[in-house]
Amino acid sequence: MMTPMMTSQLTINMLMRHAEKVHGNTEIVSVTADNPRHRQTYREAFRRVRRLANVLKALGLEQQDTVATLAWNDYRHFEIYYAVSCSGMICHTINPRLFPEQIEYIVNHARDQWVFVDATMVKLLEPLQDKLPEVKGFVVLSDEAHMPETSLRNVHCYEALLAEASEEFEFPEFDENTPSALCYTSGTTGNPKGVLYTHRSTILHCYASVAPDVFGLSVRDTTMPIVPMFHVNGWAVVYSAPMVGAKLVMPGPKMGDGETLCQLINEEKVTASAGVPTVWLALLDYLKASGKKVDSLERLTVGGAACPFSIIQTFRDRYQVRVQQGWGMTELNPLGTYNGNFSPEVEALPQAEQDQLLVSQGRPVFGIELKIVDEDNNELPWDGKSSGAVKARGPWVVGDYYRYDGQTLDDDGWFETGDVACFDERGYMHITDRLKDVIKSGGEWISSIELENCAVDHPDVAEAAVVGIPHPKWTERPLLLVVLNDGASLTEAEMLAWFDGKVAKWWVPGACVFVDSLPHTATGKLSKKDIRAEYKDFAWPQE
Structure with a gap:
């Protein structure tokens, strides 16, 4: 039977075209090693993306090739995200905090062809380069005036390459299930495992994340993603912000500096931000020591680790900022649950009961199915008492690890997350432990x-x-x-x-x-x- 609706492909290319045409005047503000406050619009950024796409082609890269990054949250990393994926290649973001042996392993396992590296991380790669046989060369994310001295072979300056490239580029069309990005787990046991995201999984994840009861991003927001772009696509904020036209503020290497974060929030009028609990502790420490406030800030998303109630309470009572927790993992792109707006039913509860829910991981977002099981794989009820292993499935959940010989899903097609949790009758998830830590x-x-x-x-x-x-x-x-x-x-x-x-x-x-x-x-x-x-x-x- 013929479908009565169009079958347009859900790709990052589609997102880029929309953001450039509809939200072209919206700003991207970045802190970089060579510029303390760089500014450009989405329209200007995507012009440079087309230049970079021409550079990738000139470097000999083809569709499905893997391109690595070691970089902070800034406009150049943003440009690489889009140029690589929209050219049909795979953007492999590497965590520079990994051990050198782990970086060597994942670069080789991913078969990275070129590495784009921040100027501050060049020294990290120099002793590894001879152990990376498939890497053809390196591009340093800098202008010529700030290029560091380096022994890297076949090394190029990012801005010099872009200056010589044309702004005219016709991005290819391809299936929405084409891989777009690759991120490896931190490898706490054994070698890190690769999770290969697709254009479809990324776009569906963005649709879910911008919903009012999740990140709730809109054209009225200025958002500052502090979660690193090398970690699970930066929780996809660099996709969801352009999708809705939110202004994007990128703290670069200063993401853990409370004073810089405070300045960016106040000077750029940041309304929403996202990061791990230690980041918010650094900001709170600076606010307490300096006596300053963050009047524009409305809400913070916390993930990566459980958020102590003391952080939630201090931001709420002293600075009138809502702290909202999310739960997920690399294998979930990463969004699984979110603790956003309360329903009228919950708002009618005593404050103490509301506070108990505030420290929970929230409720599953639409698109993610979750269940808890006992040691015999029997599904347990959501009664607020039963606790079991958490399993997940959905359109942005990993189906198979990249180039992996083991079994990723169970026999019923569910992914075992490794977390232990209970769910109450309202659907709120309460993580009690990791299976290996209980x-x-x-x-x-x-x-x-x-x-x-x-x-x-x-x-x-x-x-x-x-x-x-x-x-x-x-x-x-x-x-x-x-x-x-x-x-x-x-x-x-x-x-x-x-x-x-x-x-x-x-x-x-x-x-x-x-x-x-x-x-x-x-x-x-x-x-x-x-x-x-x-x-x-x-x-x-x-x-």
């Missing part, structure tokens, strides 16, 4: 995440981690590691007493160790694997 003590499960959230709510605690350590009597007991705020002083007894009345008595950690810092993965998450390895022989106090 603690089983005396036959009962203990949530390390809930203990960590409780610990960091203490006013003297900067960061906390909880891991299960072997115990002679209870099989495992939770060990608490704490980083104190500067100038703070706590005893172990005082710290453990903080849990009284907040969690079940048998949940209270068996001991507390104060440390100067905690190990993190390349994506900024606590590295529980390293902590467990360091404290595997911990001597428990006599009971």
Whole structure:
């Protein structure tokens, strides 16, 4: 039967054409190593995208070739996103915080042909270049005046290449299921795995993310994505902002600097931003020390790790900013759930109950199906009590890892996320742990995440981690590691007493160790694997 509707392909090319024609005057503001406040419009950006597409062709790149980036959030990285994907190639964003051995592995595994690298990251690649046999050359994201001295072979200056290229370029048409981007997991166990996004998955993800009860971006917004563009497409904000015409502010290498973030928010009138909890702690610390405010800022999206209620409460009560949590992962493009606007039913609840929901991961967005299962793969009810392994499926969920020999999905076609959670009757997701991090003590499960959230709510605690350590009597007991705020002083007894009345008595950690810092993965998450390895022989106090 013939379809009565057109079958236009959902591609990033379509998004680019729309943004250039409809939102061409909207600004992109960037902080870069060679310019503290670069400005251009979407129209100007896409002209440069066409120049870059001609450069890619001149470099010998063809459709389905993979092009790597090591870069911050700025206008040049934005241009690479569009020029590469819209030319039918694959944009492979690399996390520069990975170990050199991991970078070497994923560049070779992805079969990257060229690497576009920020001037501040050139030294990272120099010792690796001879171990990257398929890489034909490097392009440094700089103008000629700021090109660094480098031993990289076949190296070019980005701006010099663009200056010689034409603005005329006819982008190819292709199927919406064509791969557009590649991102690797952080590889906490084994080698990192590649997730290959398509044009279709990216566009559908954008449609979902701009919905009013999710990011809620509109033409009236100025958004500042602090989540790195090398991590899961920067949560797709560099696609969703042009889709709706939101002004885009890119903090470049200053994404963790509270003073710069405050200046950008106030001077560019930022209304919405997105980043991991540590970023917002840095901003709060600067606001507290300086006495400044962020009057234009309306809402923040937090992801990548559970957000302590203290952050949510401080932004809400002191700065009138809403903090909204999201949950997802590289394999979900990354959006899975979002804790956006409350329904009238929830708004009628007592404030304490609303606050409990604020620290949840929110509800599944349309397009993502989630379920929880027990150890025998039996589906569990959403009753606010049953807790199980979270599985997902949907049009922007990974179907198979890139060039991977193992099994990605279960026999029923669901992806096991590795998280443990319960859902309440309203559909709110409450992550209780990662499968590999859950603690089983005396036959009962203990949530390390809930203990960590409780610990960091203490006013003297900067960061906390909880891991299960072997115990002679209870099989495992939770060990608490704490980083104190500067100038703070706590005893172990005082710290453990903080849990009284907040969690079940048998949940209270068996001991507390104060440390100067905690190990993190390349994506900024606590590295529980390293902590467990360091404290595997911990001597428990006599009971």
